Amino acid sequence: MGARLSSMVGYADRLLRHGVIGDWPGARNGLQLENGGRVGKIAAAVDAHEGTIRMALEAGADLLVVHHGLFWSEVAPIVGRSYRRLAMAMGGGLAVYASHLPLDLHPVIGNNVLLSRALGLGVGRSFFEEKGAKIGRLVAARVGRGALVRRMERVLGGPVRVAGAGPTVCRRIGVVSGGAGDSVARAAAEGVDTLITGEGSHWTHGLALELGVNILYGGHYATETFGVKALAARLGRRFRLPWVFLDAPSGL
Numbered sequence: 001m002g003a004r005l006s007s008m009v010g011y012a013d014r015l016l017r018h019g020v021i022g023d024w025p026g027a028r029n030g031l032q033l034e035n036g037g038r039v040g041k042i043a044a045a046v047d048a049h050e051g052t053i054r055m056a057l058e059a060g061a062d063l064l065v066v067h068h069g070l071f072w073s074e075v076a077p078i079v080g081r082s083y084r085r086l087a088m089a090m091g092g093g094l095a096v097y098a099s100h101l102p103l104d105l106h107p108v109i110g111n112n113v114l115l116s117r118a119l120g121l122g123v124g125r126s127f128f129e130e131k132g133a134k135i136g137r138l139v140a141a142r143v144g145r146g147a148l149v150r151r152m153e154r155v156l157g158g159p160v161r162v163a164g165a166g167p168t169v170c171r172r173i174g175v176v177s178g179g180a181g182d183s184v185a186r187a188a189a190e191g192v193d194t195l196i197t198g199e200g201s202h203w204t205h206g207l208a209l210e211l212g213v214n215i216l217y218g219g220h221y222a223t224e225t226f227g228v229k230a231l232a233a234r235l236g237r238r239f240r241l242p243w244v245f246l247d248a249p250s251g252l
Contacts, residue, residue, distance in 0.1 A: 002040035003123035005031075005063065005095055009236060012019065015109075016102040022131035023101045026073045033070065033086065039063045042243035044232035046224050047250070048096055051084045055246040057092040064089070065232050067111075067224050069098025099231065104177055105135040109230035111177040112137045115196070115223055118155045119148070122172060127190050128176050128183070134175035138192065143170050145194070145214055156222040163205045164227040165216035169183065170194040177223035181215055188213050196222040199252060221250045 009031045013019065018029045032048075043061035045052040049066045056064045070085065078086060089096060104111045105126070113123050116137045124139030143151075145168050152160045174192035176183075181200015188195075188211045195213060198220035208215045229245050236243040 002038045002062075003241055005035060005037050005039050007041060008235055008239055009097065010062070012097060012099070012235065015143065015234070016099050016106060016231075017126040018099070018102055021102045021105070021133050023204075026071055027098070027100045028069055028071045029099050029102055030094065030097065032098050033094070033096040035062055035090075035093045039095065039239070039241060042227040042232050042235055042241055043246050044243060045246040045248060046221055046228060047248065048085070048098065050081070050088065051248050052248050053085055053089050053092075053094060053096075054096055055248065057088070059156055059244050059246065061244065062093050063095045063097060065228055065235070066096065066098050067100060067103055067228050069100070070096055092144055096105055099227070101131060101133065101135055103227040104224075105133055106227070109227060109234060111224050111227040112175050114226035114230060115155075115177060116175045117224070118190065119151050119175075119196070121175070124175075126172075127174060128180070128187060136180070136187075138190065139173045139175065141171065141173055143173075144168060145170055148173075148194070149216060150198075152216060152218050156218045158219060158222055163208035163215040163217075165209040166193045170214065177226075178220050181217060184208060184213065184215055185211060188230075220252050 041061045043056035044065045048066040121139045124137045126134035127138035128136035173194045175196045180197040181204045232243040
């Protein structure tokens with residue numbers, strides 16, 4: 001019963017172009033942990049950690065699809081918390097599949113295109129190069145800064161922090177999910193007057209003032225729930241499997 005894990009992995013790898021899109025060292029895009037070879041239910045989460053692994057097993061899933069995977073270094077001892085989460089997943093027959101930058105930039109199921117659409121901005125064009133690929137979306141629009149903040153709060157379900165040093169009417173809006181706030185100077189150099197992202201360091205507030213741009217911080221977690229949901233839904237339709245989203249917000 002169910003679907004072959006290898007078939008699902010091959011389809012997802014081709015869809016997300018894991019073989020050609022670069023990423024941070026240690027991101028390990030693709031299958032990070034296999035199981036016995038079959039999948040009957042998919043779970044999706046932003047992060048792979050003990051909490052989401054436990055939630056996936058409790059939901060009866062045998063494949064966990066995540067944005068932030070199990071590994072972020074090239075080589076690390078499997079001890080302590082690393083051992084615990086792997087032992088939990090392996091003991092429950094749970095495979096783990098991760099996609100980081102390839103899922104941010106995908107033109108259909110990517111975090112940035114889906115966030116831009118959800119905010120009513122359209123899809124714009126790709127911009128903001130990272131690791132050899134343009135991962136964000138740049139949209140030409142005309143929307144009041146306050147109205148845009150309210151849209152974000154509705155879409156993301158939480159407060160939005162604002163470094164409001166740019167125009168009160170936003171016309172060139174960049175959307176880069178996650179932690180792009182620290183790269184606001186690079187976004188401004190590409191012509192944005194407003195950057196929508198998840199988070200940034202304290203000093204980015206002063207930098208926004210100096211650059212004369214707006215930064216709208218919606219939360220790293222909140223801006224990156226879109227892609228894993230869309231990927232799980234795509235896999236579910238393709239392989240006729242049920243799927244569930246595991247909401248485990250970090251508050252960051």
